[in-house]
Amino acid sequence: MADDLLHKPCQTCGATLNYEPGATTLDCPYCGSQNDIAVPAAALARFELSPALGGASETDLPPERHISCPSCGAEAIMAPQVFARSCDFCETVLIDQDTKLRRFAPQGLLPFGVEEGQARERLRRWLRSLWFAPSSLARSARAKQRLRGVYVPYWCFDAMTKTDYRGERGTTHTVSRRVQVMKGGKSQWVSRSQQVTRWRPASGQVARRFRDLLVQADGGLKELEDRRFSSWDTDALEPFAPDYLAGYEARLYGLDLPQGWQAALRAMEGVIRGDIRHDIGGDKQRIHTLNTHHWDERFTLVLLPIWMSDYRFGGKDYHVVINGRTGEVRGQRPVAWWKVVVAALLVLGLVAAALLIAGASEGVSLTPPI
Ligand SMILES: [Zn+2]
Ligand SMILES: [Zn+2]
Structure with a gap:
């Protein structure tokens, strides 16, 4: 079954491997390590970062593809960054298995926990609560809004860090x-x-272990620009299985692994600066230099469930996103001037x-x- 391809990452670098039927081992074309293909993938595999960072950049988007539904034969269009969607006619889940589209396949996912009706209710309450929103907004948005359930790719990183710093208290x-x-x-x-x-001069060392640091890897969704949800329950991540995708759209990453890691490093530095300020103590702190050593860096690719809502109000388009696990609403709000x-x-x-x-x-x- 072709679905197995999605479950066969290189055990060292995480790249998706194409294996020959009947073969028992396979050399990874990216990192050269030999994989025993009889070994089943671990539950939510995490991979070493350094062997995976090399290689060609993956920021170019694949072209639009046409695939035919195996149940009803209808032809469906896969938009460039989409790899799974439902057939328009029979609702069969269509998954584009072409491993050339991207080097890494999702290993884990958080299933949708907030249903469309609940998401719509959250959205309605959020629109009502806005101080400066035009009074007619809640009514008009409710009438036109359409919610789209999307599995969005996120890089998920783990790392150990130790930081030497100099500053002042x-x-x-x-x-x-x-x-x-x-x-x-x-x-x-x-x-x-x-x-x-x-x-007074202050110096010292702080250490922190990062677990499940998430970096949004889509890069192509206007709805998610400058938006962050406050939390994701990554402890509930489940190994990827195509069954979860029924009724939703699932997307390929547009931000590749090296770019994702750069974003993760910036996020980690922000947290480490907070640790340093706490370590310096006193009433105010200055940080002059900091030198961080990272090790035991691991990564995996996961899909997180997000409801997208685009609505028009007063001739303008607005985007609102709703966390498919917590119901948290983030978005642009029209303002009554x-x-x-x-x-x-x-x-x-x-x-x-x-x-x-x-x-x-x-x-x-x-x-x-x-
Ligand atoms: Zn490899
Ligand atoms: Zn169909």
Whole structure:
């Protein structure tokens, strides 16, 4: 059965292998290691990163393909980044098995846990909760919106890290300073407290183990630009099986493994900087240098379930995505500008009133501290 191809990655680098019927071993064309094809793939395989990083870039998208449905014979079009979808006529799952499309096949997936009806309800509540949204939005969006269930590719990384750093710890003190003020037309000296930070050198080492660091690997979905869900329950990842794809679309990665790893390194550095600040302690921290050693880096490719919603409002297209596990909604919100203007004027009015009251009581002029 051709489905097996999706389950036969190289045991060293994770590349999808094409094996000959009857052969018992196969050399990986990417890393050269010999694979025993009788060994079944482990549950949610994770692979060593370094042998997998070399080789040609995979950022070019495959062309649109035509495949015919094995059940009803109808012809279906696979958009460039799509590798699985349902037949328009009989709903059979169509999977494009061409291993030349991409070097790595998904190893794991989180099945959809939020059904379309629940996702629609979340979306409706989200639209209602928007402060500055036009009042007619919830109604009109509900009428037109169509949800599309998509399995989106994500790189999933594990790594150990150790980081040496140099920086400074700042301790803040409150000091009293003499300030000249005008009061009732007369100048007089009063005490004012001021914050002063003293900096001392700090250096040290922090260590962190990263597990299941996710990098969105699609690259081609407008809906997901600048969007991140707050969490994914990666502990529930299941080994990939084509059955899960029934009724949904599944996509190939457009961001290749080296690009995904670069994004992961940036994300890890952000977390490590937080660890360093915590390690430095004090009231404020400065980081001058940091040097991170990574080892035991592993990766796998997974598919995560996302509901996509595109709607038009006031002649513009808006994109909203809903986490297919948690129901979290992320998206663009149309704004009713008159509501924003009224709110801004209200705030400005309050600030102006506060300034008038403060200004009336005293005129302030700062002098050098004594
Ligand atoms: Zn290999
Ligand atoms: Zn069909």
